Amino acid sequence: MAYLKDLLKQVTYICTRGTMDCKVTHICHDSRQVVRGSMFICLAGSREDGHDYLAQAIRKGAAVCVVSKHVWVEGDVTVIRVRNTSEAMAWIARNYYGAPAEAMQMIGITGTKGKTTTACMLYQMLKEAGVKCGLIGTLGIRRSDGLKKPGSNTTPDALVLQKELREMADAGCSCCVMEVSSQGLKHYRVEGITFAIGIYTNLSMDHIGPGEHRSFREYACCKKRLFERSRMICINADDKYHGFMTANLEAPVYTYGIEQPCDVKAEHIVYERSSRGLNVTYQTTGWIKDEIVLKMPGTANVYNSLAAMEAAYLLGISPETIRKTLRNVSVKGRIEEVRISDKFDVVIDYAHNAASLESLIKTLRQYQPKRLVLLFGCGGNRSKDRRYSMGEIGGKMADLSIITADNSRYEKVEDIIADIRGSIEKTGGKFIEIPDRREAIRYSILHAQPGDMVAVIGKGHEDYQEINGVRHHFLDREVIEETVKELGEKA
Secondary structure (H helix, E strand, O other): OEEHHHHOOOOOEEEEEOOOOOEEOEEEOOHHHOOOOEEEEOOEOOOOEHHHHHHHHHHOOOOEEEEOOOOOOOOOOEEEEEOOHHHHHHHHHHHHOOOHHHHOEEEEEEOOOOHHHHHHHHHHHHHHOOOOEEEEEOOEEEEOOOOEEOOOOOOOOHHHHHHHHHHHHHOOOOEEEEEOOHHHHHOOOOOOOOEEEEEEOOOOOOOEOOOOEOOHHHHHHHHHHHHHOEEEEEEEOOOOOHHHHHOOOOOOEEEEEOOOOOOEEEEEEEEEEEOOEEEEEEEEEEOOOEEEEEOOOOHHHHHHHHHHHHHHHHOOOOHHHHHHHHHHOOOOOOOEEOOOOOOOEEEEEOOOOHHHHHHHHHHHHOOOOOOEEEEEOOOOOOOHHHHHHHHHHHHHHOOEEEEOOOOOEOOOHHHHHHHHHHHHHHHOOOEEEOOOHHHHHHHHHHOOOOOOEEEEEOOOOOOEEEEOOEEEEOOHHHHHHHHHHHHHHHO
């Protein structure tokens, strides 16, 4: 419970109806969650507008309504009008939960690729060093005391985020590592949070289209907002947009990379493919002089590890702890190896756009497979440009593409496949179509040849398929392992 005037600190508002002398027992933006004494915040989304549910919320007992439009209401209710309800919600949530981020060191990571892996690497380094810490991102909510929760967004909405931060602070966490998405920044989900360190991985064309960003510039500008609220910045010196990201900022900037002069640099990189799996080794120069053995393969993961390494160093983690963590760390669905045969390799990855797919293929080619077999689809109700570009890359860069289902959502799988097919056909690349993802995975394993590398991509860590708005349990790794077990039983 909190007083309304206390919740509205840092918020520019007008009270258009009712009294400010009231208490709020609960905050929500879903009218179905309203109870007597609630504050109902009317969010205007791309699909639904909370203002349309205002009357319903009042009937259920909402004491305060936060709006961004002129509204007519009946009943004993206070109406607060603001410029942007998403922005206001972030501050309200912060105040309601007692500004929990201020009790911890917040580390935010943004970029087109590498957020999840970098976040997991840094989180594991902190855990290994004995730091009580939390993790928020694509893989859900994690705490070093063993707590695990699923998540619905890479960066949760402000109400969920502040509640989770409150629980982390109350559990004794002194540090929180979180992925900060462009959508999270665009919709003010981290408003009111100051980050001890902001980490930048890279930037490429993605998330441009209906319901996402209007343009690449808007996408880039949203990413930059993280560094405008960071006390220190760790940035990829090799990325061509690093200058844009740090321009006109007062916070100190620290760099990592492979090609350009930087504070933490990787040199003498060696890629190894053996019966032990896919590894990469390199030496670091600059702040940290060491030899690193990385269980996760490829140049992309060298960059991810450098980002985590630099941030860990700034947080006081020893080089020994950093080295030990990197030797053992792995991330679900991020170039995740599934060791089922000594004759060929199978990896699972979350790549679901052109940039991440191209990066993945380049990474796997570093290990010189006899054939690179790519199994993928595309999500429904997303920009068709993603399908066209992924199909083009698969056709040009893979030896065989197996086109299948992903999360079709409310679209027909065959329509999505047709869009991908059209792009592959233009390249002359070899492909087959198997709409059922389970059957497609079975085919890829049953027809793998010695020296092949099979990449099952698009879903990564996800344990479901979304079809017509319903989520059905589906985990790529389980299907791969079931297929292998079936083969063993038949033998």
